[in-house]
Amino acid sequence: QVQLVESGGGVVQPGRSLRLSCAASGFTFSSYAMHWVRQAPGRGLEWVALISYAGTNEEYADSVKGRFTISRDNSKKTLYLQMNSLRPEDTAVYYCVRDVFHGSFDPWGQGTLVTVSS
Amino acid sequence: EIVLTQSPGTLSLSPGERVTLSCRASQSVSSSYLAWYKQKSGQAPRLLIYGASSRATGIPDRFSGSGSGTDFTLTISRLEPEDFAVYYCQQYGSSPITFGQGTRLEIK
Numbered sequence: 001q002v003q004l005v006e007s008g009g010g011v012v013q014p015g016r017s018l019r020l021s022c023a024a025s026g027f028t029f030s031s032y033a034m035h036w037v038r039q040a041p042g043r044g045l046e047w048v049a050l051i052s053y054a055g056t057n058e059e060y061a062d063s064v065k066g067r068f069t070i071s072r073d074n075s076k077k078t079l080y081l082q083m084n085s086l087r088p089e090d091t092a093v094y095y096c097v098r099d100v101f102h103g104s105f106d107p108w109g110q111g112t113l114v115t116v117s118s
Numbered sequence: 119e120i121v122l123t124q125s126p127g128t129l130s131l132s133p134g135e136r137v138t139l140s141c142r143a144s145q146s147v148s149s150s151y152l153a154w155y156k157q158k159s160g161q162a163p164r165l166l167i168y169g170a171s172s173r174a175t176g177i178p179d180r181f182s183g184s185g186s187g188t189d190f191t192l193t194i195s196r197l198e199p200e201d202f203a204v205y206y207c208q209q210y211g212s213s214p215i216t217f218g219q220g221t222r223l224e225i226k
Contacts (some may be wrong), residue, residue: 103210108162
């Protein structure tokens with residue numbers, strides 16, 4: 001079945017870096033755009049970044065632009081999110097999602113928690 | 119950026135009741151690129167509706183979506199115990215993609 005499994009979350013100090021990974025299975029990964037979406041504790045959903053199916057186009061939320069980089073390795077069926085200059089407000093569960101029907105998200109991974117704290 | 123406002127914030131209802139959730143956009147959502155998600159506590163969201171009115175795979179027909187332009191609704195015709203959760207709308211017609219703040223359905 002279609003599955004997305006995130007990893008790489010943890011506790012990190014402000015200003016440091018972290019890289020998240022998302023392993024995809026059960027579908028032709030190279031045919032789909034992919035996104036990262038995050039959810040701060042007790043809060044709503046916030047779109048973070050998009051990468052096209054071939055990796056040639058990227059878009060970012062203003063809140064992370066210049067600090068986060070989305071990338072993919074289609075040969076490994078893996079999506080990445082490189083997060084630099086982390087801030088306490090980046091604390092959230094980060095979800096990897098597949099883009100379907102021009103921008104709706106299905107499925108969602110189980111999420112990985114990133115905590116930015118000194 | 120398109121701001122989505124969901125109402126009400128919280129609803130207390132009983133199983134078997136019918137409910138309609140509202141999602142209002144600050145600007146017209148192009149091509150009705152509006153989706154609805156359900157999130158149960160401690161779980162990832164799940165896609166219910168895309169394109170304003172199309173049910174995602176495996177979603178029961180008691181869920182229906184409608185609307186266009188700036189006003190959209192999600193209707194659950196007869197609430198089941200597993201329907202009590204938080205519901206989010208999302209627009210993906212304009213960048214950046216945005217979500218509503220959510221409506222919580224709780225058991226009365």
